[in-house]
Amino acid sequence: MMASERVESAIEDRRAIVNDAIAEQLPIRKPERLYSASRYLLDAGGKRLRPTVLLLVAESVSETGSPVDDYRAFPTPHGESIDVLSAAVSIEVIQSFTLIHDDIMDDDDLRRGVPSVHREYDLETAILAGDTLYSKAFEYMLGTGAPSDRSVEALNELATTCTEICEGQSLDVEFETRTDVTTEEYLEMVEFKTAVLYAAAASIPAILLGCEQETVDELHGYGLDIGRAFQIQDDLLDLTVPSDTLGKRRGSDLIEGKRTVITLHARDQGIDTDSLVPDDPSDAEIEAAVEQLEAAGSIDFARELASDLIESGKQRLEVLPDNESSELLEGIADFLVERGY
Secondary structure, eight states: OOHHHHHHHHHHHHHHHHHHHHHHHSOOOSSHHHHHHHHHHHHHOOOOHHHHHHHHHHHHHHTOOSSOSOTTSEEOTTSOEEOHHHHHHHHHHHHHHHHHHHHHHHTOSEETTEEOHHHHSOHHHHHHHHHHHHHHHHHHHHTSOOOHHHHHHHHHHHHHHHHHHHHHHHHHHHHTTOSOOOHHHHHHHHIIIIIHHHHHHHHHHHHHTTOOHHHHHHHHHHHHHHHHHHHHHHHHHHHHSOHHHHTSOTTHHHHTTOOOHHHHHHHHTTOOGGGSSOSSOOHHHHHHHHHHHHHTTHHHHHHHHHHHHHHHHHHHGGGSOSSHHHHHHHHHHHHHHHOOO
16 A cells, blocks of 8 residues: 555544544534534544544554554553543544634635535524534543543643634734734744644643653644644645635635735735735636736745645654554655645
8 A cells, every 4th residue: 555545544544433432422412403513514524634643643652553442441551541532532623613613703604515604503503512612622631531640731731722723813813904924923823723733632642641741742843843734735725726625715815815825925026915816706816816826936835835844743753663653643744735625
């Protein structure tokens, strides 16, 4: 099996495990409308990349082999049994919470090829669904069975992550009205809005399983690097992938006036990025804008930056044992900038 096929197979295997766990831990119960809305985007799809990273890190640091028979009774070198699957569900539930609230703030119609939660239900229900997922995530993280000191540390990492996600989202909104945003500021915003959840996914299993602080720190750095690259790739896909494949309107970032590393680079090349597209552009007008960005070298600049971040992240994995799971973590890093949707 080719390396890319091995990685995609590993993602799919763990995606199925996480999906089953979500159905088990977040059943649709009374009030059914609230829990149906909470499960809506989780059931609509998603690659489950973050929980897959979490499970692979747990496998690697414990050298248990890949995959593990029971992630709910995960053996540790200290003799405990840790439910790392609950931690994985916690991370994915936080991801879904952020998507619901992000769509509300952007007033987006589509997510994962289906109507956004506030469109399918209503604004009030969508807000409550996001809040429910947020609180459930902490409930799940508290239920791993880890010793109290490690459990508290994992909860602290999750809480800090959620605060930083909100800070990143706030910066993203602020940047829409600023014309002087720098690439460095953009990367800081992306770190908070997107990358910190990958960092939590990579570092929390090491915390729960009692790894050395150096290992926890390097895995956190791995998550930050690949998470920033993931967002840059998302920015590229927004411009280069058709709407039906992307699951939302192509060029939506341009339409909404979002600052990305692509448009910031183009601005520095003298392009008036605020006037690239009209308020309600046609597909042809989106295509013409993308051609301008390509001619300015901005598309290639973003690809090279994402590639550099991936290489930095992969180097941080040297702290892990040399096993199949650590190799798959390297492969996932590459996958994040090679994926087509």
